[in-house]
Amino acid sequence: GEDVEQSLFLSVREGDSSVINCTYTDSSSTYLYWYKQEPGAGLQLLTYIFSNMDMKQDQRLTVLLNKKDKHLSLRIADTQTGDSAIYFCAESISDKLIFGTGTRLQVFP
Amino acid sequence: EAGVAQSPRYKIIEKRQSVAFWCNPISGHATLYWYQQILGQGPKLLIQFQNNGVVDDSQLPKDRFSAERLKGVDSTLKIQPAKLEDSAVYLCASSPSGAGGYEQYFGPGTRLTVT
Numbered sequence: 001g002e003d004v005e006q007s008l009f010l011s012v013r014e015g016d017s018s019v020i021n022c023t024y025t026d027s028s029s030t031y032l033y034w035y036k037q038e039p040g041a042g043l044q045l046l047t048y049i050f051s052n053m054d055m056k057q058d059q060r061l062t063v064l065l066n067k068k069d070k071h072l073s074l075r076i077a078d079t080q081t082g083d084s085a086i087y088f089c090a091e092s093i094s095d096k097l098i099f100g101t102g103t104r105l106q107v108f109p
Numbered sequence: 110e111a112g113v114a115q116s117p118r119y120k121i122i123e124k125r126q127s128v129a130f131w132c133n134p135i136s137g138h139a140t141l142y143w144y145q146q147i148l149g150q151g152p153k154l155l156i157q158f159q160n161n162g163v164v165d166d167s168q169l170p171k172d173r174f175s176a177e178r179l180k181g182v183d184s185t186l187k188i189q190p191a192k193l194e195d196s197a198v199y200l201c202a203s204s205p206s207g208a209g210g211y212e213q214y215f216g217p218g219t220r221l222t223v224t
Contacts, residue, residue, distance in 0.1 A: 004151070040217070041217055041218075042113070042200055042202075042215035042216050042217045042218055043152070043200065043202075043215040044215070045213070045214075088151050088152075090151070095157070095164070095165075096154055096157070096165060097152075097154065097213065099151030099152050099153070100151050101149070101150055101151050102149075102150075102151055
């Protein structure tokens with residue numbers, strides 16, 4: 001079945017690391033993604049990971065994939081107020097993106 | 110490079126009325142997607158076009174929703190008649206390849222309120 005789950009809310013202090021978690025159910029996913037959505041804006045692709053990888057790092061972003069547990073995480077180092085947004089994970093199944101419910105990240109000074 | 114354009118940005122209608130949304134994808138992108146994002150949820154795919162042909166419309170409520178992509182470029186999504194539960198943001202995305210999905214670029218969306 002197709003189901004992607006995320007916790008709804010995360011609050012962190014500026015300068016700390018943020019970790020956003022996601023679980024998915026379809027083991028046939030080829031790619032897994034993280035998107036960022038700011039108020040009134042569309043979705044911005046942050047990063048993606050191929051299903052045969054277990055880690056990908058891109059500047060302040062680190063993606064970890066545990067395929068056995070179907071668990072995906074996004075770590076944002078040195079979190080800034082500009083990182084405040086809703087973060088969606090998504091899995092790709094047959095060219096279709098299945099999105100999670102989104103995690104609202106709030107960064108306070 | 111210009112991004113995905115959508116209009117209008119906001120629309121308020123009464124239930125049972127009709128509404129249409131327009132999307133202009135990134136130039137040269139063969140694949141176009143329409144998503145529905147209800148408040149507090151992630152986007153859900155409504156329909157996917159490859160050039161001017163439909164690839165997947167399994168989640169489109171065809172009794173009231175229709176979409177077309179004439180000439181394989183711009184697309185319109187129509188709702189007729191609208192229901193209260195259609196209140197959502199309608200997102201358009203385009204992709205150069207349609208494979209894998211990692212190159213989907215999203216527009217700003219149209220926020221529809223049905224009263």
